[in-house]
Amino acid sequence: MKSGTQYHCNKYQSSATVGQRYDLDGEIGWGPERKYSVQAVYQGLLGWDEVNRAYTDSGSGQVFIDKRLVFPDDGIVTGWQLYTRGKGTVFLQIWRPASQESCDVQLVGQTKVTVKSSNNGFMSFDLSEDDRIHVKAGDLIGWNNPGKGVITADMNSGEQHHCSTYRGTVTVGESDDLSDVIGWGPNRKYSLSAKFKSYTNADITNEDGIGP
Numbered sequence: 530m531k532s533g534t535q536y537h538c539n540k541y542q543s544s545a546t547v548g549q550r551y552d553l554d555g556e557i558g559w560g561p562e563r564k565y566s567v568q569a570v571y572q573g574l575l576g577w578d579e580v581n582r583a584y585t586d587s588g589s590g591q592v593f594i595d596k597r598l599v600f601p602d603d604g605i606v607t608g609w610q611l612y613t614r615g616k617g618t619v620f621l622q623i624w625r626p627a628s629q630e631s632c633d634v635q636l637v638g639q640t641k642v643t644v645k646s647s648n649n650g651f652m653s654f655d656l657s658e659d660d661r662i663h664v665k666a667g668d669l670i671g672w673n674n675p676g677k678g679v680i681t682a683d684m685n686s687g688e689q690h691h692c693s694t695y696r697g698t699v700t701v702g703e704s705d706d707l708s709d710v711i712g713w714g715p716n717r718k719y720s721l722s723a724k725f726k727s728y729t730n731a732d733i734t735n736e737d738g739i740g741p
Contacts, residue, residue: 572607575600576670576722579612579651584717586678592699594624594634594671594692594707595719604727606638606662608655612720613644613679620673620698621721623662632692632708634669636699638662644679655724670723673699685716 538554576598609621620639627633640656656662672680675698692707699705 572724572726574610574722575725576610577718577720579610579653579720579722580681581612581614581650582681582683582718582720584682584684585614585680586674586682588678588695588711589674589676590695590697591678591711592622592671592673592694592696592705592707593711593719594622594632594669595690596630596669596692597690598670598723600664600666600668600725600727602666602727604664604725606656606664606723607726608653608724609640609642610651610653610722610724611642612651612681613649614681615649615677615679616644616646617674617676617679618643619679620675621723622671622673622699623664623723624669624671624692625665626667626669629667633704633706634671634692635704636701637664637668638701639673639699664725670721672719672721680719680721682717682719685718690716 540552540554606623611621613619619642621642622639623637624634625637627635640660640662642652644652669692671692673696691710693711694705694707694709695711696705
């Protein structure tokens with residue numbers, strides 16, 4: 530607790546309702562310039578809309594990374610959403626580039642998904658605590674098709690936004706250069722997104738532990 534300017538709005542209130550407005554100008558009698566220990570948590574999706582698109586990859590033994598799907602903060606992948614067509618196996622992956630825009634990458638984690646004709650379409654699932662993937666700011670979303678692709682995609686003209694190469698399955702911790710671009714429409718969007726929980730530490734620490 531320090532002396533100084535009052536930076537807080539406060540009031541004695543047992544609970545609050547979302548959407549309701551409150552007047553918090555009733556100042557509680559306590560040291561004004563406190564810092565409290567809190568953590569702000571953001572949870573959402575990182576990726577493209579999981580919709581039925583025109584194409585799936587006809588090649589097999591391929592790895593792709595979308596350089597536009599960059600994690601903004603450190604956090605955890607808690608699940609995945611995708612739109613599929615056909616049947617086969619796909620590994621949904623998190624890659625860590627050696628530097629920004631680099632295709633020299635290391636596989637941080639992956640989730641194996643088996644797609645059957647009976648469960649085609651929109652898929653959404655959560656990962657168990659043990660299977661969640663810890664990410665750092667700058668990590669990228671990718672995927673590996675051991676066989677033919679099952680994630681739907683659109684093909685557009687434009688700049689190449691992907692790292693890609695012909696590879697079989699990849700082991701977590703393995704590093705590789707994925708700059709061997711597969712000959713395909715460059716500006717694709719794949720129907721895939723990661724459920725992402727971002728942890729952002731707020732600089733609000735109650736230094737003396739004294740409360741009103």
